[in-house]
Amino acid sequence: MRIVDVCAFYAPRGGGVKTYVERKLQAGAQAGHEIIILAPSDNDRVVETQGGGRIVMLPARRFPLDRRYSYFDDEQSLHAMLDRLQPDLVEASSPWGSAAMVARWRGDAPRALIMHADPLSAYAYRWFGSVLSRATIDRGFEWFWRHLRRLDQSFDLVVSASDSLSQRLSAGRLERVATLPMGVEPGYFSPRHRNEALRARLLERCGLGPDATLLLGVGRHAPEKRWPQVIEAVTSAGYANPVGLVLVGDGRDRARVRRAAANNPHIQLLAPMHDRPALAEMLASADALVHGCEAETFCMVAAEARASGIPIIVPDEGGASDQAAHGVGLRYRAAQTDSLAAVITDFLNGDPQAQRRRAQAMAASVTTMDDHFAQLFAVYRELEGRRRHAA
Known part of the structure; x- marks a missing residue:
């Protein structure tokens, strides 16, 4: 399979997402898949990786709160690149604007949303949790839950890495959530x-x-x-x-x-x-x-x-x-x-x-990343051939 990961959180000097991406490139090549990371950047270039796969950088704006990162801001350019790459499956790794862009892409490949971020916990619950109940905060951010439910209907799969997040997403009426815990890089930690x-x-x-x-x-x-x-x-x-x-x-x-x-x-x-x-x-x-x-x-x-x-x-x-x-x-x-x-x-x-x-x-x-990717690619195999158009 040719899997294109629209990875909004990737940065050459990033942390956990960078580690995850680099291992995915290796694991995909070993499993016979072509992994292409499509990432926002301050320039236009392609990085061929040693273990297989490549990272395609699209010019994008810098994220103002953390200058290490950029964010996708040109939907037409993103769609044109997806048309050019012709993926068998598309991933979106952020529940923000880039996921909505992937949802609106008119290609017919199946697509998966990877919940690498939990914005409600990172922001809304942290900001207001000391004075408001979780239920009240959720009602105040119902617009974001509607956004997530629209993504849920536009994607074939929503991947969560922990049971706690999966339970919250399901309670928020998302219907296509699957829990696939990540893991650690094999060979390092002992x-x-x-x-x-x-x-x-x-x-x-x-x-x-x-x-x-x-x-x-x-x-x-x-x-x-x-x-x-x-x-x-x-x-x-x-x-x-x-x-x-x-x-x-x-x-x-x-x-x-x-x-x-x-x-x-x-x-x-x-x-x-x-x-x-x-x-x-x-x-x-x-x-x-x-x-x-x-x-x-x-x-x-x-x-x-x-x-x-x-x-x-x-x-x-x-x-x-x-x-x-x-x-x-x-x-x-x-x-x-x-x-x-x-x-x-x-x-x-x-x-x-x-x-x-x-x-x-x-x-x-402790589960390794290789175990995680073996499970993930097996699920993707079940989606392969499910040709469709974005909702």
Whole structure:
């Protein structure tokens, strides 16, 4: 099959979506499929990838809130490229305007919407959740639910990476939702990469000795990631227990994150890590991963932490919460700093080493991306030949 992924969130210096895309190109080639990533960019070029497939860049406007990304703004140009590529199946990886453009394309190939984003959790629920009920917010954003239902009727399949998101989409009256959890890159993440000397060096950077507990956070500095909340909770838990936090990442919210960490010498901020083996070693060497975002559709870093054999401390909503369902994590009330501080304290006062041993024993059970793509391509095979026109 020739599968064209209209990938609005791809960027050469991006994070989880970039990782997912690059593995998809390899997995597709190995399975005998031609994968073409159609991505917005500031220039017009084609990138042939080593493992097979290609990335076709379409000129587009820069996204004003994060200059690493662009967004599709020329529907006619997008349709013309799809006409030229003649796909057997089209994916749209964002529920925003690019998905509506794909829905309106007059080609007859079947199409799938991949929910790589959960805008209601990332924005509406985060903005108004402290003063309004979820049901009230949903009523206020009924226009977005109508948009999703129109997409649901225009696409042959809506792919969700977690049960929690699938349940919300189905409750919102979407009818074509299928849960296909993503996975981790095979060959990278494992408990065998644990390095006690690295752990000691990281704790030393935090001004602590090797008897302290090392927490790790990984992700973009963006408001929905809630890093200032994580920092505040770790600081609170640290009054009674020696605990250090190493936070890996960067982004448009960096100023707030730096201010939050400025007065705690036990918190260290590191630049994003693009060296996957180095990240795998750091994950395996921590005592637990802590995460603040309840708007994850899957939470790749939590899955990577599980595959690395460390416990996870995550909010009780979203894809991160689903990762803790495997018995190797602790949940706190989403967006509640006091709850997170209490759960971290419980973790510190419990038996962190016993929890890590349990996480190590279960690490090999984490789904890989190759497993995910095998399932995804099998579903696409069922759609192949279902020629149709956009609604």
